Amino acid sequence: MNKSVSLCMIVKNEEKNLPRCLESVKDIVDEMIIVDTGSEDQTIEIAKAFGAKVYNFKWENDFGTARNESIKYANSDWILLMDADDEFPKEDKEKFRYLVNKGDEEIYFFETHSYVGRRPGPNITVNLNVRLIKNNAGYFFESPIHEQLKNNKYPKNNIPGTIENIKIYHHGYLKHNIEKKKKRERNKMILKELIKKEPDNMFHLFNLGNEFFAENNYIEALEYYNKAYSKFDATKVYSPKLIIRMVLCCYFLDLNDEGFELAKKILRNHYPELTDLEYLKGIIFHKQKRYTLAIDCFNKCIEMREAPPHLKFILGVENYRTYNTLSEIYIELKDYDRAYKNCIKTLIFRPDFMAPIYNLVKILKSKGMAIEDIVKTVEPYFSNLNEQYIMIGKVFYKERFYKVALEYINKYDRNKIEGWLLKANCLLRLGQYEKCLEFIDGRFVNSIDLFRIKILALILLRKKKEVYDYINDLNNSSHIEDFFDALKVYRQFANIIFEEPIEVISEEINNRKYTRIVFEILEVLLENEAFDLFESALQILNLIGDIGVLLELGKLYHKYGYYELANKEIIRSIKEFEVFDSEGLEILRSR
Structure with missing residues (x-):
């Protein structure tokens, strides 16, 4: 007999994200439990349309309490924990079904792959999170934020769990989601209150540092990371991420020697398998134009392979990120043959990675290849030309092939400002000022990009009035x-x-x-x-x-x-x- 699964979630104003999440799990769960903490949009209606059981719950600035409210309604053998901005991948559903019916542990950790930047793509960070819990086994959550799983059977919080090779894609760290929810200010407020009560809680200090890091405030981030590091314990789950983020702060703040020494020390004394730190050593050397040392670090990343699941954080440092950075180094060294080889290796490991496509055009241009042949070389790397005309246009625009870029943009039939701006810029750069003005007239309202393009075109045409x-x-x-x-x-x-x-x-x-x-x-x-x-x-x-x-x-x-x-x-x-x-x-x- 197949065992059952209850999806348990807490949500608020998630009308943009919730359909994607529920669509991704509707065929692998037996019931959906949605605890709503005060939505003012269509979240509840969307949840009900998917057949979810919706419960209202007053928000108390406490994620642990809200999470406990959601799991108490579960009626199945297992509880699947997700957020509205999560997505369950199709390729892992069979593994999940097998686990539900055959798994004999009470707790399972899945890899959360968080997209970073403007859109889903290869910029991904990885964390392990509790995702599957045996129901009615005494588990509950504690802490107002970054809630931790507890069970009175394990008083020292040494809860046994198994890491399973199943992914959850997380969209919550994409720029538009962070801006929309204003989650950073909320999180900082909660964490600062917690730190007042527990000033020696290193996990809270680490998490507050993360909030400043996400805002690119590396000075304050490093301040809190240093406090958390003052009582460093390599056995803590968050400790590898703490070190990686500290080195990244040093990199962004030009504290290169401090970052390098920290990475070197931790690799030697605590995490010799943490490929991420070897990669960070490499990018520090690259930044300093110490190319031979950088290349040595990146070659070592490839030899080390992927870090173990409990350590890794930056996806791709053992392959596509490293090959891409090697390609960039060889471009700087004007060794275009090696640059090309590493560029192709990057694309083999990550075909959807745009950075090597840009590098590829730069390399072929530098090698003197005719534009027609560059186009023939690049096009096959786009799996769906009709959907990706805008991306191809951007690639050729960057290398100043404006005529080719314009040809692709003209095939882009979506009514989006991204395509409009690229076309207007192409026309401006090609000296087609009248066409540029004709195209943009009335298309954009209150756009700073429009203003710059239009005013330049008018001045270049000497239209004083x-x-x-x-x-x-x-x-x-x-x-x-x-x-x-x-x-x-x-x-x-x-x-x-x-x-x-x-x-x-x-x-x-x-x-x-x-x-x-x-x-x-x-x-x-x-x-x-x-x-x-x-x-x-x-x-x-x-x-x-x-x-x-x-x-x-x-x-x-x-x-x-x-x-x-x-x-x-x-x-x-x-x-x-x-x-x-x-x-x-x-x-x-x-x-």
């Missing part, structure tokens, strides 16, 4: 805050071109926000060989106080092949402002 009318319209718009910085720069750019009085934009010597906008303008002018406008536009550099502008100008010249001008501006930057970086010095060394 339309330029100032457009600037004034935006200046009087209710969305002025979205455009404020760009408006300041583009107004002065227009004033220079049309010989109107100019004003200082900013006198702050370390303010980079205006610099980025200025160099967007300069790059379009230089690429379009609008040299008269470019020479005039250089006056904008005198209207911003950023002392890094000469260095950036040198890099821009170098990118477009004006090597003598590049060297001249970088040397000026060093002499006049003592401003330089590794990229600038590399340009000087290569002359």
Whole structure:
């Protein structure tokens, strides 16, 4: 007789995620228990449409309590724990059915593969989480956040469990989900309250560090990680992740020596099988352009293979991530044959990884391959051309094959801003200014990207009246805050071109926000060989106080092949402002 499974979930305002989750499990569970903590959207209606039993529960800032509320209604032999932003993969369903009927443990851990970034893809982190629990065996959850499974049969919390090779895909860390739910502020509030009560709880400190890490606040993240590390215990489940995140913070904060030494120490003394740390050593060396040492680390990653399930965190460090980074190193070394080989290896292990596709086009372009042959080489790596025209367009756009990019974008028939913006940019870069204006007119509303494209096209066409009318319209718009910085720069750019009085934009010597906008303008002018406008536009550099502008100008010249001008501006930057970086010095060394 087959054993039964109850899906138990807690939800709130999950109308976007819940259908995907319930659709993915409807054929492997016998009942769905949904505890709703105050949804104001269509969550409850969606749950009921899938046949779920829905129970209302007042939210008390306590995930453990809410989770216990959900499992108390379960009537099956097993309890499957999931969140609304989880997804059960089709390929693991048979393994799950077998486990439910044959498994003789009370607790099973599955691998949670969390997508990171803007969309599901190869950027994935891995954690082990309790997912399957024997019902009516005395298990309950404790802690307001990052709730832990408890059982009074095991007073020291040494709950036995088995790691099963079953995945759950988690969409909750994708950018749009985090922004929508404002979960970071909620989580930080709960964790800070917990730390007040339990200041020596290293797990709480680690989790609070994670919240700051997710916001790219690496200084505060590292502060809490260091507190958690002060009582380091290598046997704790979270400890490998603590070390990995500490090394990553050091990497992002340019504390490269500290990060390297920590990774080296932990590999030697505690986790010799943790491939992730060898990979992080490699990317530190790569960042420092110590290429031989970096290559040694990445080759060792391949030899080490995947870390054991209880250790691994960054998916792919034993294969596709490492091969991709090796490809990038060899591109920098201009060893395009080795770059190509590693690029292909990357795609063998992860065909949906876009980074090696970008590298592939760069490599083939650098090897002098004709664009027609590059297209023939790249297209087979896209499994569904009709669905992926926008992605192929982006690949060729990045390498400045604008005509080819435009051909693909024109085949993209979806009414989405992503495709519109790419097409408008292609038209602008190809010098088709009238077509660009005609295409974007009325298509985008209150888009900063539209503003930059349109205003540049108008200026390049010398349409003075339309330029100032457009600037004034935006200046009087209710969305002025979205455009404020760009408006300041583009107004002065227009004033220079049309010989109107100019004003200082900013006198702050370390303010980079205006610099980025200025160099967007300069790059379009230089690429379009609008040299008269470019020479005039250089006056904008005198209207911003950023002392890094000469260095950036040198890099821009170098990118477009004006090597003598590049060297001249970088040397000026060093002499006049003592401003330089590794990229600038590399340009000087290569002359």
